[in-house]
Each structure stands twice: as structure tokens, then as C-alpha cells.
Amino acid sequence: MFKLATNFYNLFFGLFGRNWITLIGSLTATISAFMIIFFIIIGVTGYEITPYIGIMAFLLLPIFFIAGIVILLIGIYKDHIERKRLSSLGKNQSPYPTIDLNEQHTRKMFALSISIIIATFLVLSIAIYHSIHFMDTVTFCGKVCHTVMEPEYVSYTNSPHARVKCVECHIGPGADWFVKSKISGVRQVFATMLKTYHRPTPSPVENLRPSRDTCEQCHWPEHFSGSQLKIITRYGKDEKNTPRKTILNLHVGGGPLENGIHSWHIDKTKNTTYIATDKKRQKIEWVRVETNGKEIIYKTPEFDENKIDIARAEKRLMDCIDCHNRPTHIFYLPAEAIDRALNFGEINKKLPYIKKIGTETLENLDINSENAKKKIRDNIEGFYKEKYPEIYNNKSEEINKAIKTIQNIYRKNVFPEMNVTWNTYPNNIGHYKFPGCFRCHDGNHIAEDGSKISSDCDTCHKIITMDEVNPEFLNILE
Ligand code: HEC
Ligand code: HEC
Ligand code: HEC
Ligand code: HEC
Ligand code: HEC
Structure with missing residues (x-):
């Protein structure tokens, strides 16, 4: 056993360690090898191999390992040339070192260095494991x-x-x-x-993974069914901030036999592919539907085949993200954000004209201005001071809360350092402020036989009320 180790030691430092290139190569290769083995062991013992650990263990480390071997070979070759040169000059090459493990000192040093090497591998591997895990967070x-x-x-x-x-x-x-x-x-x-x-x-994220491998790991819309009642409250720009209700029965659907939004659009037997003529995919002029081997192509009259080469243009297969492009990075427009804050009670509805003044303050702010926060405060305070001095004095707490909320809306939706402002990222669900569904369902996408992509208002929802102050319908619900 000892003899074996001695031989190994001799070999390692004698042969590989003879010049610095071989030393680097051999160290790189051995360290990588040890680490690959380590990751395989932790994988086998049931630890979760996350994407980053996988990339490290099974992509980067093997590259290092191979690189180490290549460097090692270069070193050995260099050594070989050197020896040849020396012997051609008649000089003797330097002899291999002798290590005598019968000497107690050498033996101790030998045991120590082996322990250090093992400990280093362990610590290094654990550290790397954690740092890679961190990258997933x-x-x-x-x-x-x-x-x-x-x-x-x-x-x-x-x-x-x-x-x-x-x-x-x-x-x-x-x-x-x-x-x-x-x-x-x-x-x-x-x-x-x-x-x-x-x-x-830039958005859309090009090459974002098809949603069946992401969203559909958690959501299963085939199993949604029926319509959903959607009550949207928007506030007027009048003195009383009068709330108005839009009530929709939204045919979200799901089941293949329903005429719902999901039922049609996520049916795996219907593939919708489109060509967008702008980077943000807001202008869609060519749409192809493939069902059971048949295809229908809808085009807008503006679509110019001389300008756009259909064969070569990027054709995108529609999936969840073409409608739900903002499932999490949701940015609101000023009026929308103020409506939400009024709904949540973060802004008192009784403050006169707060919807109007809040929205206009936000809309008119120059995103490059230095102290947006102060400008928001000055504008709103100034308004009440001048127009409603009584409220300004008696309801200063409410005004203050409204100002803070509006400053927060600005902070959460406008990012001057990244040039992100209102409107930067369109939201494709619905058609309220951005074209959304109307990118295709606008009655302007026509097939050869004259049929159109449906634009009938009842296709996607039944409109029960639109912007009504006191809809009778709500009495039924209450
Ligand atoms: C629920 C899924 C989901 C989660 C979680 C998520 N994203 Fe996104 N992200 C998206 C989608 C969808 C888009 C837009 C894709 C498109 O339009 O092409 C996007 C776009 C982006 C963009 C491009 C700019 C933009 O706003 O369109 C960046 C950058 C980004 N995400 C970073 C992040 C970071 C950082 C996190 C974690 C803090 C994160 N994302 C979490 C789904 C998600
Ligand atoms: C890891 C699981 C997971 C993934 C991946 C995921 N979601 Fe979700 N999603 C959820 C959960 C959980 C909720 C419910 C959150 C709640 O109600 O508070 C949700 C809610 C939603 C909602 C309803 C939001 C609302 O306003 O009520 C939509 C729409 C949605 N997800 C779309 C997507 C899309 C599109 C993707 C892919 C880009 C995606 N999700 C990826 C777990 C996930
Ligand atoms: C054609 C556009 C479109 C496509 C494609 C689409 N959805 Fe939806 N989805 C909608 C609309 C519209 C709603 C209702 C939105 C609302 O309530 O504001 C919705 C609602 C949802 C909800 C919330 C439902 C609830 O019960 O609250 C989830 C979750 C969801 N979609 C997930 C998905 C997933 C996952 C996919 C991909 C398999 C997908 N959607 C594909 C348009 C689409
Ligand atoms: C890329 C183009 C495109 C976009 C964007 C798109 N659709 Fe569609 N949609 C189609 C096509 C094509 C059809 C099939 C033709 C038809 O029936 O009108 C269709 C069919 C439908 C149907 C079934 C209609 C029927 O007659 O049964 C519903 C519902 C629907 N879409 C809802 C939506 C909603 C909601 C959105 C937005 C969130 C949306 N679509 C966005 C292309 C699109
Ligand atoms: C292709 C499907 C589709 C068609 C066609 C369609 N809508 Fe919509 N509409 C939607 C969806 C989806 C939403 C809900 C968006 C959301 O979740 O906020 C919506 C929301 C609305 C709203 C509420 C907007 C708001 O947020 O205040 C109104 C009003 C409306 N639609 C009117 C109409 C009218 C009028 C027509 C006919 C000219 C029409 N829609 C045609 C899909 C459609």
C-alpha cells in the first residue's frame, strides 16, 4: 500500500511536476475530476441538481478537466523536447526525485499533504455547490x-x-x-x-422558452371552465371622482367544447402562427391557423408581401405569453394605478379631484427630472392649498397619504435609469390601452374566402354594463 502511494507520489511530482505547465495541467484535471465525482455523489444521494449545479458539474467541469489533460500533455511534450535537447548537448537530464518513506519526516509530510488536498477538494466543492445554488435564487x-x-x-x-x-x-x-x-x-x-x-x-424576450415548459408546469387551463364575471371600477376626473363600473362576463373558458378564450386558443389541435412587423410584436399583419392539416391565412390589407418575405420572416407560434406577456412584470399607466389605489383605499375617494390631479401630475412629470418626488408633492399640495384651502388645512393627513401613494406609484412604474416609463412595456391582455387582442381581432384580418378573425364584441365577453355610475345589475348581486 505504502509502496503504491510512494510510487504515485514519485510519479506525480516527478513526472507531472517537472515543469510548471504539467503541474498546472495535472492540478486542473485532478481538481475537476474530484469535483465531478463529488457532484455525481450528491446527485445520487438525492440532493436536487438545479440547472446551475448541472451546468457547473456536467458542462464547465468536464471542459476544465479536458483542458487540464491537454495542458498536461503539452507540458509532457515540452519536457520531452527539453530532455532531447539536453541529451543532444551531451548533458544528463536531471534525475527524478527520490522520496523515501522510511524516513519519518517524509512520511509525516506525505500524510499531511494528502489530508490537505482532500480537505481542499471538500471545501471547494461545498463552496461551489452553494454558490451555484445561489444563482437560482x-x-x-x-x-x-x-x-x-x-x-x-x-x-x-x-x-x-x-x-x-x-x-x-x-x-x-x-x-x-x-x-x-x-x-x-x-x-x-x-x-x-x-x-x-x-x-x-428589450421585450419581448426573444427565445423565451415555450410556455408549456414554464407556465404549464403550474397552470392547467384546460381544466378551467365557464365564464368569469369581471367588475372593473374606474374613477371619473370630476370633483367627486365618481366611480363608474364596467361589468363583463368574460368567456375565459377552457374546456374544448366551450366557446371560450382558452378553449380556442390553447386547443392543441389548433396552431396559430403569426408574423409581427415590429419589434414589440404590436403590429400583427399575417396570421396562420392550422387545424387538422388544413390551414387558413389571414392578412391585413396593408400587409405587403414585397416588403416581407413570408418564407424567411420570424413566425411565432402563439402560446400563453402572447396574451399573458405581463403575468408578473406588471406596469400600470397613471390613471389605472390611481384607480387601483382608490379601490384599495390607499387614496381617499373624498379628496376632490384627486383622480384628475393625481393622474395629470404623473403624466406630466419629465422622467429625467431630478426630484420627481418633490414635484409630485408640490403639485398636489399646491392644488389643494390654492383651490381647497379648508381641505388643505383639515385633511392634511389624507392629502399626505395620497401624496405618498402617488410617489410610490411613480417609484414602482417609472425607472429613469433604465429609461422605463409609462407605456414602455405594452400589456397584451384585453384591449384597454394597448391593442392586445385587437392586434388580430380587429376585423381587419381577412382570409382569401373573405372570412375574418372575429371582432364581434360578444366573442370574448358579454358586456353587461359599460362605464355606468349605478348599474342596476349590481343590485342583483348584492
Ligand atoms: C410568472 C413568470 C415570470 C417570473 C416569475 C419572472 N418573469 Fe421575467 N418575464 C416573464 C415574461 C412572460 C416576460 C415577457 C416576455 C415577453 O414578452 O417576451 C418577462 C420579461 C422579463 C424581462 C425583459 C424585460 C421586460 O420587462 O419584458 C426581464 C429583464 C425579466 N423578465 C427579468 C425577471 C427577473 C429578474 C425575475 C425575478 C425577479 C423574473 N423576470 C421573474 C415571466 C416571468
Ligand atoms: C411555479 C408555479 C407558477 C409558474 C411557473 C407560473 N405561475 Fe402563474 N400563478 C401561480 C400561482 C400560485 C398563482 C396564483 C397567485 C395568487 O392567486 O395569488 C398564479 C396566478 C396566475 C394568473 C392569475 C393572476 C391574477 O391576476 O389573478 C395568471 C394569468 C398566471 N398565473 C399566468 C402565468 C403565466 C402566463 C406563466 C408563465 C409565463 C405562469 N403563470 C407561470 C403559479 C405559477
Ligand atoms: C388568447 C389569449 C390567451 C391565451 C393564449 C392564454 N390565455 Fe389565459 N387568460 C386570457 C384572458 C383574457 C384571461 C382573463 C383575464 C382576466 O381575468 O383579466 C385569462 C385568464 C387566465 C388565468 C386566470 C384564470 C382565473 O381563473 O383566474 C390563468 C391562470 C391563465 N389565463 C393561464 C393561462 C395559461 C397557462 C395559458 C397557456 C397555456 C394561457 N392562459 C393562454 C387569455 C389567454
Ligand atoms: C396572433 C393573433 C391573435 C391574437 C393576438 C389573439 N387571437 Fe384570438 N383568435 C385568433 C384566430 C386566428 C382565431 C380563429 C379565428 C376566429 O375564430 O376568429 C381566434 C379565435 C379566438 C376565439 C374563438 C372565437 C370563436 O369564434 O370561437 C376567442 C374567444 C379568442 N380568439 C379570444 C382572444 C383574446 C381574448 C385575445 C387577447 C387576449 C386574443 N384572442 C388574441 C388570433 C388571435
Ligand atoms: C378577442 C376578444 C375580445 C373582443 C373581440 C372584444 N373584447 Fe373587450 N375585452 C377583452 C378582454 C380579454 C377584456 C378584459 C381585459 C382585462 O382582463 O382587463 C376586455 C375588456 C373590455 C372592456 C373593459 C375595459 C376596461 O378595462 O375598462 C370593455 C369596455 C370592452 N372590452 C369592450 C369591448 C367592445 C365594445 C368590443 C367590441 C368592439 C370588445 N370589447 C371586443 C376581449 C375582447
């Missing part, structure tokens, strides 16, 4: 490149998906996608360091 994705990710991180923390990890939507399971994501990740790290990233971060 929301903290890493959302906070490391703080400025760059701030708009997405802040909107995410206020969304229904605030407990879903970034990587669950952006990477998803499986090795091939994390390889892709890591390669683009490296590019992004450089872009951040060199400050060459785009401001704002």
Missing part, C-alpha cells in the same frame, strides 16, 4: 445587477407571482435550456460590466 437574478433588473424585480415583487422564482419562468427544467441561458447569461454579465446593455431591457 430571486436575489441573484433580481438584485445582483441591481439597476438593470430593477424594473422587473420591483414589478415582480408586487405581482401574483412574487413567490415564483425567476428561473421557473425564464429557464424552466431541463439541461438544454440552462445551457442556453448560461451562454446568454455570460453575455449579459459582460454587458452589465461594460454598461453596453439596452435601456430599457
